[in-house]
Amino acid sequence: MKKSTRIVCTSTLATAVVAALSAFASGYFTDTTPWPSSGLSAVTGSAAPFAVGNKVLLGSKPAQARFDRFIVKYHDGAVAQRSTAALINTVNAAATRAGVAGMKTTANGTSTVLGLQHMRKLATGADLIRLSRQLDQAETNALLEQLRADPAVKYAQPDFIKQRADFTPNDPRLDLQWHYTHPSAGISAPAAWDTTAGEGAVVAVLDTGYLDHADLNANIVAGYDFIIDTEVAGDGDGRDADAHDTGDWVGGGRSSFHGTHVAGTVGAVTNNGLALAGVAFGAKVQPVRVLGHGGGYTSDIADAITWASGGSVDGVPDNTTPAEVLNLSLGGSGSCSQDSVTQEAIDGAVSRGVTVVVAAGNDNDDAAFHSPASCKGVITVGASGIDGARSYFSNYGASVSVTAPGGNATSGSDPNDRWIWSLGNSGTTTPVASPDGDRMVGMIGTSMASPHVAGVVALMQSAAVAAGRPALTPAQVKTILRNTAKPFTVAPPVSKPQGPGIVNAAAAVEAATQDIPVDQGELLSNRVALAGQTGAAGDAKLYKIVVPAGKTSLNLRTYGGTGNVSIYVGYERMPSATSFDRKSAKPGNSEAVVITNPVAGTYYLSVVGETAFANVSVMGLY
Template identity: 40%
Template sequence: MKVTTRGGLRQSTAIAVAACVTIGMGGTALADELTPDPVAFVLTTAGDAPTVQQLQSTLPSLDVQSVTPLGDGLASVEVSARTSAAAQAEALAASPLVTAATPARRFTVARVPSPVAGVSPWYGEQWDLWDGASTKRAGGFGVDAPRAWTRTFGRSDVVVAVLDTGITPHPDLAGASVVPGYDFVSQTPGVLTGDGDGWDADPSDPGDVCSELGSASTWHGTFVTGEIVAQRDRVGVTGLAPRVSVEPVRVLGGCGGSEADTIAAIEWASGGSVPGVPANAHPAQVLSMSLGSDGGDCSDALQTAVDDAIARGTTIVAAAGNEGTTMANTSPANCAGVVSVVATTRQGSLAVYSNRGSGLVEPSLAAPGGSDADPVIGDIWTSTGAFTAKGNRPAIGTDVGTSMATPRVAAAIALLLSVRPGLDPASVMQRLSATASPFPSTSTCTETRCGAGIVDAGDLVGAKRVLLPTTSATITGAARVGGRLTATSGTWRPAAKAAAYRWLRDGRPIAGATGRRYTLRPADAGHRITVRVQVGRAGALSAASTSPARRIAR
């Protein structure tokens, strides 16, 4: 991702990046309003986070209500004064204990689900993994999952942290490797915790209903988690990396989550130290963040957390947003070093809702996010609209958005790290770009708008190419006893050559019939004869095609 702008002093509110219709979240910019009530800010500090008393001693014009350490050199504060938020930010930044201050934003999720009743195998409908119905190219414009699986399904020592609404029990996740996570949703103004408390060790999703938006609970974290590790067990859907581990990190509650909580979660999930929080026993190599704000540049505090995670070897993947405009104002996707993801359709074009690159910020790459006609299918819970899981049940549903595209990229990176352990984030970014599938000539995507291409998990992990028939094998010749039949191998993409033949009578191999030509025998009369042709190509997996049957006259 190319970034030419950085953080500054500003106030903004956040929106969701998880739906086909993105809804702006409540609140307005506070830069010109007087704010006698406490206002939250995120800070980068000159050393350890100061105490309330230490910070207050440098801020005679402000009343410091609280200071919460978020990590090394990071903190959130609440202050009050009868001045504007912009003036308060300037006063904070002038303190010798503070290096940068930004009004804290809200990160939220909003979506429009179209539930599909019941839990049943839906892999055949998961076009975003591999579109077998595509006539445009082999596998369509999905992520090339089956070819990646010829190399790896992932390893459990590769951990993907899902920073989202938390996790719920689901049959698709029953056999998945889920390591202990954490709940970073605090009692922040405008955010409903749902579980009645603050930071704790339980990342379960109690629901994220928001009366401010008129929205029911989304169970968004479960959907995202399923896109990564839903099991290949003939139940529900299939995740792209079913054998890696996931770490649920809850940062979104009712009506969203705070920027400060998200910063702390990035630090903790990547193996950093957060005061008051137990050390993470399973630091993640990948962070999947299907969330964001539309409040401007990446803040100094958020960029610091991103930089810290990258320095620890963690790759951060973030959604570009769903406003149908430039992603330059969407954080954390616009932070330097982040793998930013736009959404594409089944036809390989930019989704109408997806944010896109501009001259200021370009996305890293694209991934399938779906459309109204072809949504992404995944794991949900039915929603009662209440802050409780009671009465809800697991189900399969559909969704669209850059939220759906992001975990596919995170999972692809996890597969890469399963075959190339220890690869640093810069190398991961380079390989993503080098192996991405080009956009089709009819696409509305360009490199500036959509990045390097559509993520290709098969090429990313170095899997051999798959040979796909464009026409099947055929049989020519007289279909009577004594007649001579000749096999053709059909046509393949990419081009391939026949390597072996096997003639079949009523589907069973005929002894000794392994050449391109076969002379019909008395035993063939009245039976159906077919030929199976195996083809090959250097650097590709072998493949086979069986011809239509010929019935032999008696």
């Protein structure tokens, strides 16, 4: 029976496994830090974090849940911006529509009428309003919804109380996890944890499955085993609801227990006095088994992408806890343009609002030649080391969206510096039962970089919802991650780009709680080319040009560079591939839309990558 393409994990494993797992596996594996045996049972059931309602709190500080101060900024020219009386009237009207104005009886029986006071105008031009009583979370959300519905309002938010960042988990080996805490090479996770731990989010890990582990069990939500081929599965059966990892060894090699390592980076139980921390330890991890002996089939992975993101798969019960984020630390050779089923499955996930994060691969090669790293709509993650530089093995190119710690060999004296530390097992082929087999394991690879980003996405989504914002779209997530990335300590060579820098959890979480600007787009000057435009397949870069009255023509064009782009144009509105006024979609990068006798106003130009593109020039001429 002919078999479909095999996909393998994208971390570096034991050298004995190298040949069987082809180009994606080479190099290092370590198991030098044993699980602490003393006191293990005593801390397994450690107390849960403080909780208020459904909000898990960090450290000893309760999260702010009631507000009596709000910041409102009106657009220039709005009456409420110029007149304090008009400002109070519009805010009061919003409070009335929200159902929070008028008389209210408090818990102690006192009845009060909501009063409003204008405290001051901020340096930014926003106004600070104080209410005569605090609003609970539901009332706060209702008031903000009404304020933001006013087209004259640029933004509205609570006047949050910020406190010094002091949440440090008590996990004893957090010291190994430089990839969270290193000031330049780490992802700034502790600062993000002062805002959120990812509560309410689900991250699906499509990998080798998972192992029972004392530092992971509490954060696991039911997953599924999608491997049909019994030779690959190695568990004696086909698809079923048991996503446990039974081992992926080949020949005389050892098992990687790769999925548990990846899952631990996403969501190891944290602040429990045990082992290590996870990036989004308040989120849930959904193990989806797609890799076994020798890898996994594209057909199984495509079904798993659909199921994990909330779609239906024949013969499989629907996912009752679909994920907001998928992590795929796996890949195979060949462009995604040759892998239509994977692209179609990813398109379905993105259409359901699910962010798909994938590893770039470990071949020191252009990610454009690998799938799903080159697929449209994904966030492809390259790897960096403790030196804040590109990892020598990481794939690169325009397809790479952002970089995250994946480990590297360094010149330092500490051999642990190279590893990404997470969870594993002491078994060589089949796993040793927990807790005896529980281990802390170091690996390197883009497989290790990708779950850092998936965890950060969970933090972003949780923070956005907690701030009363809508869930972020996959495109918004990608834009925020790229815009907030911290620079490389040592920039990658021009020939091997890996996105704008290293993912910054704290900055990304902060950005996720803010309003997404409506009027976006880089401004084009007449007859001045913007050179060096680069993006991944599916990326949409937005530009705008203001055309004065009396012009006889407008020419919007792209040219040069490599790859394939299409352009979509909208007058006084932001276009997309499905909603536009004009378009040009030919093979290559030489695209043009010419408008005769253009109406004066702002024209928006969306440049969409049909494939990854690099060094393209964009110009507007009138």
